[in-house]
């Protein structure tokens with residue numbers, strides 16, 4: 697894949713949403729998209745952090761056209777409110793980057809009893825996409841991008857234990873949520889194609905990158921991570937490149953999974969990412985879709 701960010705033409709007149717735009721990969725994605733001319737709506741749960749991030753982007757990209765709308769993805773009502781407000785302000789949406797995420801399992805649940813990683817990383821984005829997708833122009837430049845992870849490998853959807861309460865594996869819930877991101881993108885793309893739409897849904901992973909994601913880890917893991925990360929991981933700016941590729945490249949096709957190609961897929965040139973066999977199971981993706989419709993109370997496509 698030959699992706700040169702400096703050959704992208706202006707995206708002026710196009711509107712995008714980036715969830716979790718105030719930090720890490722979402723921040724870098726927003727900054728770059730704004731530099732390409734997108735109007736970017738920063739969908740953030742913490743308005744103070746969002747304002748700070750907006751100011752920081754404006755100091756680097758003076759022409760950045762940014763808006764902030766409050767969104768807590770873990771809360772279905774907040775997602776509905778966000779979609780309502782977005783529709784009051786805008787009549788179309790060209791690109792949706794479902795970027796926000798949390799890593800550490802707390803065992804806490806949202807208002808409908810769903811564990812926060814699955815609720816935030818998957819269900820919130822599932823509902824958001826569902827509520828906004830009708831605003832997207834029907835062409836190949838319209839993109840819905842999911843941020844998955846290397847952590848999807850080895851994970852499964854625990855249909856009989858969605859909150860991962862019966863497993864000893866503390867990483868199971870994150871892996872499950874990131875697997876759900878990938879399988880949702882696949883299933884969405886299949887359904888878009890089936891209904892004759894040209895909108896593209898696809899997934900990316902950023903490799904590994906030192907971001908706010910690891911702040912809540914146990915201190916031992918956290919400091920080990922901090923020592924190793926400069927040597928083996930991506931910078932946040934490089935970690936945003938798979939997302940930018942998915943948003944901007946004319947080469948991508950729906951249903952693809954994009955990520956870095958270097959050692960362990962942690963960083964490096966962008967190309968097709970490796971996925972687990974489990975993630976390819978269409979019957980599981982369909983079951984996950986139905987489950988997500990059931991919990992959110994919203995069906996589409």
Ligand SMILES: NC(=O)c1ccc[n+]([C@@H]2O[C@H](COP(=O)([O-])OP(=O)(O)OC[C@H]3O[C@@H](n4cnc5c(N)ncnc54)[C@H](OP(=O)(O)O)[C@@H]3O)[C@@H](O)[C@H]2O)c1
Pocket residue numbers: 715716717718719720721722739740741742745767768769770771794795796797798816843844845846901902903904905906907908909910
């Ligand atoms: N960094 C990596 O190595 C890595 C690897 C694989 C995949 N990823 C994925 O990349 C994405 C971005 O992560 P990152 O590394 O940039 O982490 P980050 O720096 O922690 O950023 C995560 C963003 O998500 C937001 N967020 C968290 N919970 C939210 C909620 N309930 N509602 C709305 N926004 C919420 C955070 O907002 P606050 O600032 O308010 O917390 C923050 O803006 C995630 O989906 C993550 O799973 C990252």
